[in-house]
Amino acid sequence: MGDRTHTPTGAAARALTADRPAAIRNVVLVGHSGSGKTTLVEALAQTTGAVNRAGRVEDGTTVSDHDDVEQRGHRSVSLTLVPVTWGGIKINLLDTPGYADFVGELRAGLRAADAALFVVSAAQEAEAVDGTTRAVWEECAAVGMPRAIVVTHLDTARTPFDAMTRVCAELFGGDDPDAVLPLYLPVHGPRSADGHAPLTGLTGLLTQRILDYSGGERREHPPAASEQDRLTEARDRLIEGIIAECEDETLMDRYLAGEPVDVKTLVDDLERALARGTFHPVLTAAPAAEGARQGLGTVELLDLITGGFPTPLERPLPAVSTLHGATLPALECDPDGPLAAEVVKTSPDPYVGRLSLVRVFSGTLRPDDTVHLFGHGLDDPAREARPFHEAEIRVGALSSPFGKQQRPLTACVAGDLACVARLDTAETGDTLSDPAHPLLLRPWATPDPLLPLAIEAHGKADEDKLSHALARLVAEDPTLRLEQNPDTRQVVLWCIGEAHRDVALDRLRTRHGVQVDAVPHRVALRETFAAPAGGLGRHVKQSGGHGQYAVCAIDVEPLPAGSGIEFVDRIVGGSVPRQYISSVEKGVRAQAARGVATGHPLVDVRVTLRDGKAHSVDSSDAAFQTAGALALREAAHAARIQLLEPVAEIGVLVPDDYVGPVMSDLSGRRGRVTGTEQTAPGRTLVRAEVPELEIGRYAVDLRSLTHGTGRFDRAYARHAPLPPHLADRLTSSPEADAKHA
Incomplete structure (x- = not known):
């Protein structure tokens, strides 16, 4: 930010061991996919001398190459650490994925860092700052984490730098847009025939010097007279923004009275405000041109990191x-x-x-x-x-x-x-x-994975390895949740989104050598009796030797939701011996667990044993268990069976602009909105009850509906009757027939 001497080349640049916390800076890079985070990391590494002019380390790879870095469309989906040194300071650069699906890796980077660089692309226009990036900015603001903004792709910009700084001030400045201001203005070369004006340098607003990169190395010279008015206007605004955050309350009065403020005082105040998380400078950076050692703006950015970002000593530690x-x-x-x-x-x-x-x-x-x-x-x-x-x-x-x-x-x-x-x-x-x-x-917060992926081993060899592979996969990624569903008997991996799901499947195959098949996720339905019914279970067999004899008569009646299975003994006169009453109950409960019509567990009924017959020789525990099961099935044939579906309570947090579309979408999913509440300025929480059959892909659909700005949570509420037309469709489908065969 000021005039400094830099000699970062050679072995000193590669000395990656820090001997004290004061000589360390931990910086996480946050930004939308394609914003240029990885390219920026490589440019910083080249400027520090950590890589050669071709951007390669000794083995010919780049600093972003790593055995664990998988790619989707040439975008990293994994947190990557790149340590460099600058001016005797070790900088741990933490490059995070830009995909919203890999927010777990992003949160891990935030946990490991003490400051954040938010990278926005001038080539992405409206998409330069997505919902996830804005949400992370708000989280950093809540804990006072220092933040700076880096604008990339100005050489191919759809949006000029002045417009980008206004966008950043609007999106990141909140109630104080003057806390988001540029430290440097870009300098463009002569415009070519196609209208392109190449980026050749920067103008330092505090030092009032041109930092010229056009020759491949950073050179300084004074600005042209024609640029003085533009420079003065931007410089005055920057000085006022810095002084407004200064702890010396008299400095603003002295400045407004015409007293000059020296550059060192401004730089010191800027660095203190940045470290406190109250001022957020905007810079620009670009990779080095072919044959050049320093990328445009990288020296200035490294100066800001080492001079303005806090050391680990200055940040609170986790509880x-x-x-x-x-x-x-x-x-x-x-x-x-x-x-x-x-x-x-x-x-x-x-x-x-x-x-x-x-x-x-x-x-x-x-x-x-x-x-x-x-x-x-x-x-x-x-x-x-x-x-x-x-x-x-x-x-x-x-x-x-x-x-x-x-x-x-x-x-x-x-x-x-x-x-x-x-x-x-x-x-x-x-x-x-x-x-x-x-x-x-205390662990850091991770989002709850809400997109289900049901899987089955592809073959016998895969089945033997699947359990161990899944355990390793979940241990590596805390945003994956493994469920062994006892009702549907499915193995379910809960993921953040579709890209996260695809990477999980790929890791099972490539890392752990397990082939799996994705199968339709089944929702745990229930059955119940819609009206009272009676059933007779008769299990009489005689095929030589000891026979089997058991007869029982039952009545079944529905109960309120949540009652489970209630068994009542109404035997009079010993028609069913006392020792076999419990056998009938076991048979009834076992059949209820298997279901009586569609293969889903039977719930919320009272089963009354009212009569029966026994044989002094051929009756047994097993015979009466079988008779009890037969009686329950017989009663089911005589009554209408009601399918019950699980209903979830969900809370959808969205910007106010999307409340209407979200409520309309929930209604289309057979949802019932139970209320709304304002949780923060411009943010509304919509509460609703929605059948789980309708929200299997809601994690993906909500992201699309709200352009990545909405999120939701869910919790089981109860089982409720499934509409008849949907019940008929489920029970008549080939998948249901195969499931319940």
Whole structure:
């Protein structure tokens, strides 16, 4: 931001070990898919000298290449760490996916970072800032995380830089658009015959110097006289924005009175406001031209990161508790303090097995240390989906990733990140601590996966490996939820969206060698009697030797929803011996679990045993169980069976502009809106009850309906009668016939 000297080349640029938290910056890059995050990371790495002028590391790969980085349409779907150094400061750049489906990777990056760069593309116009990006900005604002904005693709821009800064101020500035202002203005070269004006440099608003990149290296010179008016107007607005955030309340009065403010004071105030999360500068950057070492704007961006973004010492650490949930005193980012580290990502490695990316919040982690690994507290409500586990394990080698390389580290101090080998039982989100003082870091929030994927093993060999593969898959990705549905007997992977689903299937096949077939997801329906009925179960067989004899008569009547199966004994005179009453009940309940008409469990009925017959020799427990089941089926033939469908309570949080379309869409899904409430300025929560048959793809449809700005949660409410025309369609379909055969 000011005039600084930079000599980042050679071995010093590759020294990726930090010895103190003050020499570390952890920065996460956030932005829409295609905004240029990965290209920006590579440009920063080239400017720091971490890669050569061709953008390659020693093995010929780029810094964004990694064994665990899968691609969909040449876009990363995985969190990637790229460490570089600048001016003696280690910068951990965390490149996150831009797809909304992989918000779990994005949240892991936010957890590991202390500041955020929001990357927006001038070539994407209205799509430059999607709903997910705006939601992440609001989350960062809520916790005071420092943020800056980088505009990319100005060389191919559909929207000029001035218009992009106005868009950023409107979307990110909230009630204070003057807190989002540019630090530099782009300089364009002569316009060509096709109307294109190449980007050649930047004008520093505080220093009033042209930073010229047209020759391949950064050069400085004064601005042209013709640019002075435009420069002065933008500079005055920037100075006023910086002073408005200054802690010295007299500075604004002195400035308005005409007292000059020196550049150093402005830079210092800017950096303090940025570190507090109250001012958000807008910069631009572009990759280096062919043969050039420095990308346009990358030096300025690196200066901002090292000078304005906070060190790990300046950011609050996650809350900690005992293994049983009791709150502990807040940790400090002290290399000599108690060890508290967290696994923010796990991925397979062909050479060392599972590789864990770890953020150390307190203490120092060293190779061969013994640590206490703990995941999912004893009182964690998510234990059913992700069981509690703990172990004392030995840490393997520490390394710093760089492309496909893993560069060895001797230690990882508080505030730094490292890859740890051979943490084979570790899952994403697990805590590593001192065995003498075990603790648990409060987990970060992850979205609830709401798109079901029912799968079956393709063959016998796959069936044998499927369970282990699914366990590994879910351990690596906390936004996947595995369900073994006892009602439908399906294995269901709950995903964030369709792209997330496709990647999960691909990982099962490529990482774990398991072929699976996606099958239609079945909703757990129920049956009940629509009216009273009676049934007679007669099980009489004599085929030589000991025979079978049992007869029972029952009455069945419907009960209110939620009553389950009620069995009543009305036998008088011993027509059914006492020892066989429970046998009849077992047979009735077993048949109810199997269903009596469509194969779905029978619920909410009272079954009354009123009469029967027994034989002194041939009656048995098994015979009366069979008779009880036959009697219930006989009663079902004499009555109308009502199908019940599960109904979910859902809450849909959307911008006010989409409330009408969302409510209309819910009505079309047989939903009943139960209320709305304002949760924040411009945001409304729509509450409704909707049949689960209608919301199997709602996670995808809502994203399309609200352009990625809406989200919802769901919870089971009850089972309710299924309309007859839908019941007839379900029971007459070939799939239903095959299911209930």
